[in-house]
Amino acid sequence: xxxxxxxxxxxxxxxxxxxxxxxxxxxxxxxxxxxxxxxxxxxxxxxxxxxxxxxxxxxxxxxxxxxxxxxxxxxxxxxxxxxxxxxxxxxxxxxxxxxxxxxxxxxxxxxxxxx
Numbered sequence: 001x002x003x004x005x006x007x008x009x010x011x012x013x014x015x016x017x018x019x020x021x022x023x024x025x026x027x028x029x030x031x032x033x034x035x036x037x038x039x040x041x042x043x044x045x046x047x048x049x050x051x052x053x054x055x056x057x058x059x060x061x062x063x064x065x066x067x068x069x070x071x072x073x074x075x076x077x078x079x080x081x082x083x084x085x086x087x088x089x090x091x092x093x094x095x096x097x098x099x100x101x102x103x104x105x106x107x108x109x110x111x112x113x114x115x
Contacts, residue, residue, distance in 0.1 A: 034049070053069075057075060059072045
């Protein structure tokens with residue numbers, strides 16, 4: 001499978017696409033934040049994040065009890081551009097999701113991470 005075909009195949013689910021758009025917008029999110037923003041259950045979000053990780057689209061890092069997800073640093077420029085354009089196309093949905101995220105109580109604190 002070509003890289004492009006794998007990329008699109010991995011984003012072929014609404015939860016995975018929305019997760020990628022939110023992670024792109026927020027830079028880093030944990031499962032609990034995605035649960036809140038997407039209004040989905042934890043097991044579903046975790047399963048889809050695992051698929052995104054297996055596809056090489058996201059990476060994770062553990063901080064205490066939290067696991068944070070960010071875009072994989074080796075994601076090609078063309079893939080980032082597609083996410084940027086998709087964010088424009090999905091601006092209304094993305095706004096609703098980021099509002100839910102913004103109203104979330106007790107969001108986990110992030111330690112400063114060197115890039």
